[in-house]
Amino acid sequence: MSIRKSGKNDNRFMADFMVKGVRYRRQWPTYEEAASWEAELKKRIRLGIPYTELLEGTGDFITLGELADKTMVRYWEGTANERTQRSNVKIVLEHYGQGYDVSQLDVAAIDTFIFALEKKGLAKATINRRLSCLSKILTFGVDRGFLTHKPKIEQKKLSNGRMRFLTEEEEYEIIDALEASGKDDFARFFEWQIDTGMRPIEARHIPQTAVREDPQHGWLVDMSKTKNNYPRTIWLTDRAYKAYVSLSDEKFPFARFTESRIATAWKFIREALNETADKEFVFYLTRHTCASRLVQRNVPLQIVKEWMGHRNFEMTLRYAKLTPTNMLDARNALQQSHIH
Secondary structure, eight states: OOEEEEETTEEEEEEEEEETTEEEEEEESSHHHHHHHHHHHHHHHHHTOOOGGGGSSOSSOOBHHHHHHHHIIIIITTSTTHHHHHHHHHHHHHHHOTTOBGGGOOHHHHHHHHHHHHHTTOOHHHHHHHHHHHHHHHHHHHHTTSOSOOOOOOOOOOOSSSOOOOOHHHHHHHHHHHHHTTOHHHHHHHHHHHHHOOOHHHHHTOOGGGEEEETTTEEEEEEOSOTTSOOEEEEOOHHHHHHHHHHTTSSSTTTTOOHHHHHHHHHHHHHHTTOTTOTTOOTTHHHHHHHHHHHHTTOOHHHHHHHHTOSSHHHHHTTOOOOHHHHHHHHHHHHGGGOO
8 A cells, every 4th residue: 555644744644656657646534544545446447447436526635736636637648738738737836836735725825826927927828828727727626526616817918919929938838739749740840930930821832942052051942932922032940951851752841731731730739738719829920930039139120021021121120029138238228328
């Protein structure tokens, strides 16, 4: 039996064991109750007898760690969303602790979690994904009788006044979700789009012959068919070139990514990242993200305009978002005039 005391100052006993890679944990008032529950659950699993009722509504106390484990098994384990949600669960538990009594989780306790996330400088969309994960755990707790009620969780309101783009964290989550579900080819296309900023229709019209190596500057792609009929050349990052190579088994490597296929893959991503409610979370964010990163990393606007194929500077200026770093740079530039 894998029974242990729950803690130094806790008289409860924890049954904690794994079967076929799945962890089962439950706290009980006495050692005998914990041992009996563990023995019965192991027996049912071994004999193939239904055991769902043993996981629900038993005992008199459940920790946040236990409830998170049960939620993971019930909703996320074995899905494309598993890796992302395990990351979210880890962050939730790092804040509250594995042994946190979920019955003590109220609005004030949730506010402290939100404040901690904001203090890290996370984007509102990222904070909302952490809160969605916590909300799902608590909803599962109420549905299964572990909790009598669920405290209100208010997500951060996303501003519609600024153009949406992907953070690096969101980018990594998307790639992880795609690769975990076997959609490696779309993951490579996603990387290509992020690093080139092309419109999807432009990428579909690129033949293998458009990609060439410059003796001085490396690999680049010549674009002859563009939205505004203005040919342009883009230099490829190492990642973009690797993505191209992995998909270059066809004359037009990106023609396979039709509007329909993109829509299907992005629907999967929206569900995997819990972004179904955000209407701005669309595949075209790859282009917005490329332009935003170029501007925010101080690439001259004329170069950004040429890279993106914008008709005029007004389109390029939409991406010139004022970040705290930008504001500090501006202040420091003025500050220099005061130094004698």
